[in-house]
Each structure stands twice: as structure tokens, then as C-alpha cells.
Amino acid sequence: MLDAIIIGAGAAGIAAARRLHDSGRQVCVLEASPRIGGRVQTDLQWADFPVELGAEFIHGEKAVTRMLVMQAGLHLLPVQRGGKLLWGSPALPLTKIDRDERKLILGLLADYARLKTAPLPGDLSLKGYLMSRGWDQAAIQAADVLLAQTCCAPVDALSCEDLRREMLADHAGGLEHGEARILEGYSALFNWLSTGLDIRLNSPVQSIHRHQDGVMATVGTEAIVARTCIITISVAMLKANRIAFAPELSDEKLAAITALQMEPATKLIYKFKDRLWAPELTYMAHRGTAARWWTPAYGRNGADPVIACYITAGRAEKLDRMDETAALETGLADLAALLGLPRARLSAELAAARRVSWAEQPWIGGGYAYVPAGKAAARLALAAPEDGGLFFAGEATAHDTNPQTVHGAVETGWRAAKEAAAYIRARML
Numbered sequence: 505m506l507d508a509i510i511i512g513a514g515a516a517g518i519a520a521a522r523r524l525h526d527s528g529r530q531v532c533v534l535e536a537s538p539r540i541g542g543r544v545q546t547d548l549q550w551a552d553f554p555v556e557l558g559a560e561f562i563h564g565e566k567a568v569t570r571m572l573v574m575q576a577g578l579h580l581l582p583v584q585r586g587g588k589l590l591w592g593s594p595a596l597p598l599t600k601i602d603r604d605e606r607k608l609i610l611g612l613l614a615d616y617a618r619l620k621t622a623p624l625p626g627d628l629s630l631k632g633y634l635m636s637r638g639w640d641q642a643a644i645q646a647a648d649v650l651l652a653q654t655c656c657a658p659v660d661a662l663s664c665e666d667l668r669r670e671m672l673a674d675h676a677g678g679l680e681h682g683e684a685r686i687l688e689g690y691s692a693l694f695n696w697l698s699t700g701l702d703i704r705l706n707s708p709v710q711s712i713h714r715h716q717d718g719v720m721a722t723v724g725t726e727a728i729v730a731r732t733c734i735i736t737i738s739v740a741m742l743k744a745n746r747i748a749f750a751p752e753l754s755d756e757k758l759a760a761i762t763a764l765q766m767e768p769a770t771k772l773i774y775k776f777k778d779r780l781w782a783p784e785l786t787y788m789a790h791r792g793t794a795a796r797w798w799t800p801a802y803g804r805n806g807a808d809p810v811i812a813c814y815i816t817a818g819r820a821e822k823l824d825r826m827d828e829t830a831a832l833e834t835g836l837a838d839l840a841a842l843l844g845l846p847r848a849r850l851s852a853e854l855a856a857a858r859r860v861s862w863a864e865q866p867w868i869g870g871g872y873a874y875v876p877a878g879k880a881a882a883r884l885a886l887a888a889p890e891d892g893g894l895f896f897a898g899e900a901t902a903h904d905t906n907p908q909t910v911h912g913a914v915e916t917g918w919r920a921a922k923e924a925a926a927y928i929r930a931r932m933l
């Protein structure tokens with residue numbers, strides 16, 4: 505009998521499978537889609553360098569993914585976004601924008617950092633906390649772009665308790681410091697990490713039955729049996745009941761699945777004939793719909809000039825509702841405003857453009873999960889094992905590290921692998 509069935513070949517599933525396999529356990533990974541990686545997906549064809557359709561950065565000097573990149577013999581491309589923000593339309597360094605606007609941006613960032621230690625009268629939303637610090641609606645709009653968009657959450661819902669938990673638990677070195685891209689592309693890391701594993705693609709799990717002898721997962725008419733099962737699918741997929749559980753999951757688990765939320769996340773990616781921005785540009789943002797932009801080709805001398813907008817939550821939902829041409833037009837208009845260039849010039853220079861909507865991905869269903877105010881215990885409850893050898897991993901379960909990241913997802917995979925191995929040992933199975 506297998507020691508573990510792992511559901512999902514994303515960062516968490518591959519990390520869990522690697523750990524168990526390398527310690528001599530028999531594991532099999534069931535992946536619904538025709539590829540591995542989940543929310544890690546690199547396109548090697550679209551430009552003359554690897555373009556990230558999903559996760560792009562390694563966040564933090566001590567993120568575990570850095571160590572894996574080294575072990576894999578891959579290479580890091582450092583990029584500094586923190587402290588390099590250009591803001592407004594046109595986007596300018598903070599030293600050159602209007603004095604009041606600069607005060608607002610720096611003040612918001614300082615209040616956000618204060619969350620780590622600030623006394624809170626209960627679990628406020630990020631908006632509630634900022635308003636308690638005296639910020640007005642114009643400031644809240646800026647906070648939505650600068651702080652909540654990163655978390656794939658509406659500013660008036662995001663839990664400050666969960667943000668504080670993450671700040672205190674962070675051991676990667678802070679999300680805005682020590683950032684890097686992977687020269688060969690993020691997918692190269694998971695191709696390497698999955699070498700030699702038994703991964704069955706196009707295998708959507710429909711049900712999981714727990715019984716005395718172990719766990720049985722069904723894929724179509726096939727039944728796979730193991731001593732334990734590790735579930736790594738996204739919160740959106742758990743909410744959609746894509747897997748039927750028998751017996752049903754515990755009330756605590758169901759409450760956590762109900763509490764956690766997953767909003768859309770969308771990238772608009774543009775390739776131009778010539779670079780229309782300064783080579784040192786790494787990050788710019790404004791209050792528009794296509795709010796946050798960065799430069800995937802940064803640090804790759806002579807690479808195709810590609811620029812990407814990454815938006816989440818309400819902004820992404822709005823762009824997802826448009827047809828692709830209209831969404832890309834909206835992005836181009838915002839890009840012209842940010843770069844201070846005529847819209848017609850951008851159209852004339854455009855070589856290719858595409859939209860990547862993660863809410864539309866059938867086995868993902870959004871960006872990454874956030875905790876709404878008042879539900880700060882949800883991550884821990886989602887991560888807790890269920891009776892009968894059922895374990896949970898995936899970015900949303902990262903209660904003791906950074907959720908919403910690749911390195912956080914990897915750590916949850918390692919945690920669940922350890923739990924499953926201990927369960928097997930304790931029962932001498």
C-alpha cells in the first residue's frame with residue numbers, strides 16, 4: 505500500500521511528495537490539470553526570456569525557495585522593489601511627488617509597519633485600523649493599491665490580526681526585502697524538485713473515503729488507496745466542493761473553509777518593440793484600475809521589453825468581466841498615464857499582449873486566500889489534521905510562515921509530510 509496520496513502538484517504538493525519520497529516512503533501525487541506547478545507557471549515561448557504567468561518573485565533573503573534554487577543549480581536575479589516605488593500618473597519617485605501625497609504614502613507604510621506591535625481593540629479590517637489612525641478615504645484608496653492588492657484582498661475586509669500574525673511569524677526576511685526572480689523561470693525549480701516522483705497528471709480527485717485501513721481517493725473509476733492523504737488544493741476549490749469527503753470533514757474544518765476567502769488575481773502582460781521606460785524601473789503604481797506594474801525583464805540585459813500589471817480582488821474582477829481586448833486596452837490606457845506617454849505611442853510600439861486570469865483557471869479559482877477580519881483562527885483550523893490520516897497543506901494553511909507565497913506553500917508541504925510520517929510511525933503502519 506502507498507504511504508501517502510498527495511492531492512495537487514503545486515508547490516505544497518511537490519514539496520510534501522519530495523520529503524516523503526526521499527525518506528523512503530511510497531507516495532503518489534494526483535494532479536487534476538495537464539501540468540505540474542499550480543500557481544507557478546512559466547511561459548518559455550512568449551518572449552525571449554521566461555515570463556511568469558503566476559508567481560514571479562522570491563520574497564525574502566531567507567525564503568526556503570532560495571536554498572532550493574541553489575540546490576537545483578539555478579540562478580537568482582535580484583530585484584529591489586521596496587524603496588523604489590514610482591507613484592502617480594505620471595509615476596514619479598516619492599521624492600518628486602506632491603508633498604501631501606508623499607506624506608500620505610510614507611505615513612500609510614509606517615502605520616502598516618506599526619501593526620506588528622500596535623494595540624488593537626479586537627480584529628479590525630485594514631481599512632478599520634487605518635481609519636482609527638486618522639486616515640481619510642483618499643488614503644484608504646492608496647492603501648488598497650499599496651497594501652491590500654498585494655494580499656489579494658479588499659482593504660475593508662483584510663484581517664489585521666492575520667497580518668500581524670504573519671509579520672511576527674515571518675522568517676523569510678520580509679516580503680519587500682531581498683526579492684529575486686529565478687533566471688530560468690519558477691517552473692524550472694518545480695521541474696527539478698519533482699524529478700523521479702510518481703505524479704499522475706489529468707487526475708482530478710473526486711472523492712476521499714477514510715476507513716479503518718487507510719484513505720481511498722477516486723479519480724473517475726479508479727480508486728487509489730494509501731495510509732494517509734495530504735490535500736493541497738486551493739481554498740476556492742475546497743469551497744467549490746470539488747472533492748466529496750466520506751465521512752464529511754469536521755465542523756471546525758468546514759468553518760475554516762467558509763471563513764477563508766479567495767479573490768481573483770489577474771496579470772496583463774505587454775511586450776513592446778522598444779523599451780518605453782527607464783532601465784532601472786522595478787515597480788510603479790497609481791490609483792487607477794490597472795494599479796500596479798513591474799518589469800519582468802529587469803536585470804536581463806537586452807531581453808524583450810516586457811512590462812506586467814498585476815491586480816487582484818475588485819480590480820481583477822472588473823478586468824476579468826471585460827473581454828480580453830477591452831481589458832488590455834484599459835491596462836494600456838493606465839500604462840500611458842503612468843509612463844506619461846501618449847496612448848497612441850504605446851499602441852504603435854506594442855508587439856504582443858495577453859491577459860492571465862487565475863480566477864478562470866479551472867483547478868485554481870483565484871489568486872490566494874486571505875483571512876477576513878474576525879476570522880483570524882481560520883488558517884490554523886484549515887491546517888489541522890482530520891481523523892483517519894487526512895492532512896492539509898497549501899499556501900492558505902501557512903499559519904506559522906508567509907501564506908500567499910511559494911516559499912510558504914513549500915513549508916506547509918514539509919509540515920504536512922512530517923505530520924503524515926509521524927502518523928504512520930505512531931501506528932506502525
Ligand SMILES: Cc1cc2nc3c(=O)[nH]c(=O)nc-3n(C[C@H](O)[C@H](O)[C@H](O)COP(=O)(O)OP(=O)(O)OC[C@H]3O[C@@H](n4cnc5c(N)ncnc54)[C@H](O)[C@@H]3O)c2cc1C
Pocket residue numbers: 511512513514515516517534535536537540541542543544557558559560561562563707708709710736737738741746747769770771862867868870871872897898899900907908909910911913
Ligand atoms: C498571479 C499570481 C502571482 C503570484 N505571485 C507570487 C510571487 O511573486 N511570489 C510568491 O512567493 N508567491 C506568489 N503567488 C502565490 C503562489 O503562487 C502560491 O502561494 C503558491 O504557488 C500556492 O501553491 P499551493 O501548492 O498551495 O497551491 P496550487 O499551486 O494551487 O496547487 C494546488 C494544485 O492542486 C491541483 N488540484 C486542484 N483540485 C484538484 C483535484 N480535485 N484533484 C487533483 N488536483 C487538484 C491544482 O491543479 C494545483 O496544481 C502568486 C500567485 C498568483 C496567482
